[in-house]
Amino acid sequence: MKAHLDPSPAGERLVIEPMQQADVPEVLRIEREAFPTQWPADAFYNELSGNKLAYYFVGRCEGGIVAYGGIWVVLEDAHITTLAVGERYRGRRFGELMLLRLIDEALAQNATWMTLEVRESNVVAQQLYRKYGFTTVTSRKAYYSDNNENALVMWAGNLKSELYHNRLCALREAIARS
Ligand SMILES: CC(C)(COP(=O)(O)OP(=O)(O)OC[C@H]1O[C@@H](n2cnc3c(N)ncnc32)[C@H](O)[C@@H]1OP(=O)(O)O)[C@@H](O)C(=O)NCCC(=O)NCCS
Numbered sequence: 001m002k003a004h005l006d007p008s009p010a011g012e013r014l015v016i017e018p019m020q021q022a023d024v025p026e027v028l029r030i031e032r033e034a035f036p037t038q039w040p041a042d043a044f045y046n047e048l049s050g051n052k053l054a055y056y057f058v059g060r061c062e063g064g065i066v067a068y069g070g071i072w073v074v075l076e077d078a079h080i081t082t083l084a085v086g087e088r089y090r091g092r093r094f095g096e097l098m099l100l101r102l103i104d105e106a107l108a109q110n111a112t113w114m115t116l117e118v119r120e121s122n123v124v125a126q127q128l129y130r131k132y133g134f135t136t137v138t139s140r141k142a143y144y145s146d147n148n149e150n151a152l153v154m155w156a157g158n159l160k161s162e163l164y165h166n167r168l169c170a171l172r173e174a175i176a177r178s
Contacts, residue, residue: 017058018055069098103159
Protein backbone atom coordinates (compact mmCIF):
# COMPACT_ATOMS: atom_id res chain seq x y z
CA MET A 1 0.00 0.00 0.00
CA LYS A 2 1.31 3.44 -0.89
CA ALA A 3 0.92 6.25 1.62
CA HIS A 4 1.08 9.89 0.54
CA LEU A 5 2.02 11.79 3.64
CA ASP A 6 1.98 15.37 4.71
CA PRO A 7 4.31 17.91 3.17
CA SER A 8 7.49 18.59 5.09
CA PRO A 9 8.15 22.19 6.20
CA ALA A 10 10.26 22.59 3.05
CA GLY A 11 7.23 21.60 0.97
CA GLU A 12 8.45 18.23 -0.37
CA ARG A 13 6.26 15.21 0.15
CA LEU A 14 7.50 11.91 1.47
CA VAL A 15 5.94 8.90 -0.22
CA ILE A 16 6.34 5.76 1.87
CA GLU A 17 6.14 2.32 0.26
CA PRO A 18 7.19 -1.22 1.15
CA MET A 19 10.90 -1.76 0.44
CA GLN A 20 11.67 -3.85 -2.66
CA GLN A 21 14.85 -5.74 -3.52
CA ALA A 22 15.62 -3.12 -6.17
CA ASP A 23 15.68 -0.43 -3.46
CA VAL A 24 18.58 -2.02 -1.55
CA PRO A 25 21.48 -0.21 -3.30
CA GLU A 26 19.95 3.19 -2.52
CA VAL A 27 19.15 2.10 1.03
CA LEU A 28 22.79 1.07 1.49
CA ARG A 29 23.90 4.54 0.42
CA ILE A 30 21.85 6.07 3.26
CA GLU A 31 22.99 3.31 5.62
CA ARG A 32 26.60 4.42 5.03
CA GLU A 33 25.71 8.02 5.93
CA ALA A 34 23.67 7.06 8.95
CA PHE A 35 25.54 4.37 10.88
CA PRO A 36 29.17 3.80 11.93
CA THR A 37 28.79 0.11 11.00
CA GLN A 38 26.50 -1.04 8.23
CA TRP A 39 24.31 -4.03 7.50
CA PRO A 40 25.71 -5.96 4.54
CA ALA A 41 23.55 -5.94 1.41
CA ASP A 42 22.74 -9.62 2.03
CA ALA A 43 21.07 -8.76 5.31
CA PHE A 44 18.54 -6.53 3.55
CA TYR A 45 17.96 -9.02 0.73
CA ASN A 46 17.42 -11.82 3.26
CA GLU A 47 15.06 -9.72 5.33
CA LEU A 48 12.99 -8.91 2.25
CA SER A 49 12.89 -12.41 0.80
CA GLY A 50 13.11 -14.77 3.75
CA ASN A 51 11.78 -13.17 6.92
CA LYS A 52 8.01 -13.41 7.24
CA LEU A 53 8.10 -11.40 10.47
CA ALA A 54 9.79 -8.41 8.82
CA TYR A 55 8.20 -5.24 7.40
CA TYR A 56 10.49 -2.72 5.68
CA PHE A 57 9.64 0.61 4.09
CA VAL A 58 11.36 3.29 2.04
CA GLY A 59 10.47 6.96 1.84
CA ARG A 60 10.89 8.71 -1.51
CA CYS A 61 11.25 12.41 -2.16
CA GLU A 62 12.50 14.31 -5.20
CA GLY A 63 12.79 11.07 -7.17
CA GLY A 64 15.05 9.17 -4.78
CA ILE A 65 15.00 7.18 -1.57
CA VAL A 66 15.68 9.48 1.38
CA ALA A 67 14.57 7.37 4.34
CA TYR A 68 13.95 3.78 5.35
CA GLY A 69 12.90 1.78 8.34
CA GLY A 70 11.88 -1.68 9.41
CA ILE A 71 10.30 -3.76 12.14
CA TRP A 72 9.97 -7.38 13.11
CA VAL A 73 6.69 -8.37 14.66
CA VAL A 74 6.74 -11.36 17.00
CA LEU A 75 3.35 -11.97 18.58
CA GLU A 76 2.54 -8.83 20.60
CA ASP A 77 5.95 -7.20 20.24
CA ALA A 78 7.23 -5.08 17.37
CA HIS A 79 10.98 -4.52 17.28
CA ILE A 80 12.36 -1.58 15.30
CA THR A 81 15.37 -3.05 13.51
CA THR A 82 16.47 0.08 11.66
CA LEU A 83 15.43 3.65 10.90
CA ALA A 84 17.40 6.28 9.01
CA VAL A 85 17.08 9.45 6.97
CA GLY A 86 19.65 10.62 4.42
CA GLU A 87 21.89 13.35 5.77
CA ARG A 88 20.61 16.08 3.45
CA TYR A 89 17.00 15.35 4.36
CA ARG A 90 17.19 15.39 8.15
CA GLY A 91 15.19 17.82 10.25
CA ARG A 92 12.22 17.80 7.84
CA ARG A 93 10.05 15.36 9.83
CA PHE A 94 10.90 12.46 7.50
CA GLY A 95 12.27 10.41 10.42
CA GLU A 96 9.08 11.09 12.29
CA LEU A 97 6.89 10.13 9.32
CA MET A 98 8.83 6.89 8.88
CA LEU A 99 8.51 6.10 12.59
CA LEU A 100 4.76 6.74 12.34
CA ARG A 101 4.58 4.31 9.41
CA LEU A 102 6.39 1.67 11.48
CA ILE A 103 4.00 2.21 14.40
CA ASP A 104 1.01 1.97 12.04
CA GLU A 105 2.38 -1.29 10.63
CA ALA A 106 2.96 -2.64 14.14
CA LEU A 107 -0.69 -1.91 14.95
CA ALA A 108 -1.85 -3.40 11.65
CA GLN A 109 0.04 -6.59 12.57
CA ASN A 110 -1.69 -6.60 15.95
CA ALA A 111 1.34 -5.67 18.06
CA THR A 112 0.73 -4.10 21.45
CA TRP A 113 4.26 -3.14 22.42
CA MET A 114 7.19 -1.70 20.52
CA THR A 115 10.88 -1.83 21.36
CA LEU A 116 14.29 -0.86 20.00
CA GLU A 117 17.95 -0.48 20.91
CA VAL A 118 19.69 2.86 20.46
CA ARG A 119 23.24 4.00 21.13
CA GLU A 120 23.64 5.81 24.44
CA SER A 121 25.26 8.72 22.55
CA ASN A 122 22.47 9.00 19.95
CA VAL A 123 20.47 11.73 21.64
CA VAL A 124 18.73 12.80 18.42
CA ALA A 125 17.13 9.39 17.90
CA GLN A 126 16.34 9.10 21.61
CA GLN A 127 14.49 12.46 21.45
CA LEU A 128 12.47 11.23 18.49
CA TYR A 129 11.56 7.99 20.25
CA ARG A 130 10.66 9.78 23.49
CA LYS A 131 8.34 12.05 21.53
CA TYR A 132 6.50 8.87 20.48
CA GLY A 133 6.18 7.53 24.01
CA PHE A 134 9.25 5.32 24.20
CA THR A 135 10.96 5.15 27.59
CA THR A 136 14.28 3.58 28.53
CA VAL A 137 13.73 0.40 30.51
CA THR A 138 17.25 -1.03 30.61
CA SER A 139 20.63 -0.87 28.91
CA ARG A 140 22.79 -3.52 27.27
CA LYS A 141 26.45 -3.13 28.10
CA ALA A 142 28.93 -2.95 25.19
CA TYR A 143 26.15 -3.88 22.76
CA TYR A 144 27.85 -2.17 19.79
CA SER A 145 31.02 -4.01 18.89
CA ASP A 146 32.67 -1.16 16.93
CA ASN A 147 33.24 0.97 20.05
CA ASN A 148 31.77 -1.10 22.89
CA GLU A 149 29.07 1.49 23.38
CA ASN A 150 26.08 0.61 25.54
CA ALA A 151 22.61 0.35 24.03
CA LEU A 152 19.56 1.82 25.68
CA VAL A 153 16.57 -0.48 25.38
CA MET A 154 13.40 1.56 24.91
CA TRP A 155 9.79 0.40 24.93
CA ALA A 156 6.48 2.03 24.02
CA GLY A 157 2.94 0.87 24.61
CA ASN A 158 0.27 -0.13 25.09
CA LEU A 159 -0.01 0.86 21.40
CA LYS A 160 -3.68 -0.13 21.39
CA SER A 161 -4.63 2.01 24.39
CA GLU A 162 -6.82 5.08 24.03
CA LEU A 163 -4.04 7.10 25.62
CA TYR A 164 -1.52 6.09 22.94
CA HIS A 165 -4.09 6.50 20.17
CA ASN A 166 -4.74 10.07 21.32
CA ARG A 167 -1.02 10.77 21.49
CA LEU A 168 -0.56 9.58 17.88
CA CYS A 169 -3.52 11.71 16.72
CA ALA A 170 -2.03 14.81 18.36
CA LEU A 171 1.39 14.12 16.81
CA ARG A 172 -0.12 13.57 13.35
CA GLU A 173 -2.02 16.83 13.64
CA ALA A 174 1.13 18.66 14.68
CA ILE A 175 2.94 17.32 11.59
CA ALA A 176 0.04 18.33 9.35
CA ARG A 177 0.15 21.88 10.79
CA SER A 178 3.94 22.25 10.42
C1 LIG B 1 17.22 9.85 14.02
C2 LIG B 1 16.78 10.32 12.63
C3 LIG B 1 16.04 9.15 11.93
C4 LIG B 1 15.78 11.49 12.81
O1 LIG B 1 15.27 11.83 11.54
P1 LIG B 1 14.95 13.35 11.12
O2 LIG B 1 14.17 13.29 9.86
O3 LIG B 1 16.21 14.14 11.10
O4 LIG B 1 14.06 13.86 12.35
P2 LIG B 1 12.71 14.69 12.26
O5 LIG B 1 12.90 15.91 11.46
O6 LIG B 1 11.60 13.78 11.86
O7 LIG B 1 12.54 15.13 13.79
C5 LIG B 1 11.62 14.47 14.64
C6 LIG B 1 12.08 14.54 16.07
O8 LIG B 1 13.39 13.95 16.22
C7 LIG B 1 14.12 14.68 17.23
N1 LIG B 1 15.22 15.41 16.58
C8 LIG B 1 15.44 15.56 15.25
N2 LIG B 1 16.58 16.26 15.04
C9 LIG B 1 17.06 16.58 16.27
C10 LIG B 1 18.20 17.28 16.73
N3 LIG B 1 19.08 17.82 15.87
N4 LIG B 1 18.40 17.39 18.06
C11 LIG B 1 17.53 16.84 18.94
N5 LIG B 1 16.43 16.15 18.57
C12 LIG B 1 16.19 16.03 17.25
C13 LIG B 1 13.13 15.65 17.82
O9 LIG B 1 12.42 14.97 18.84
C14 LIG B 1 12.22 15.93 16.62
O10 LIG B 1 10.95 16.43 17.02
P3 LIG B 1 10.80 18.03 17.36
O11 LIG B 1 11.30 18.76 16.14
O12 LIG B 1 9.34 18.20 17.59
O13 LIG B 1 11.65 18.28 18.56
C15 LIG B 1 17.97 10.84 11.78
O14 LIG B 1 18.67 11.82 12.53
C16 LIG B 1 18.95 9.76 11.35
O15 LIG B 1 18.77 9.12 10.32
N6 LIG B 1 20.02 9.56 12.16
C17 LIG B 1 21.04 8.55 11.83
C18 LIG B 1 20.50 7.15 11.96
C19 LIG B 1 19.94 6.87 13.35
O16 LIG B 1 20.48 7.32 14.36
N7 LIG B 1 18.84 6.08 13.39
C20 LIG B 1 18.21 5.66 14.63
C21 LIG B 1 18.84 4.39 15.06
S1 LIG B 1 18.13 3.79 16.58
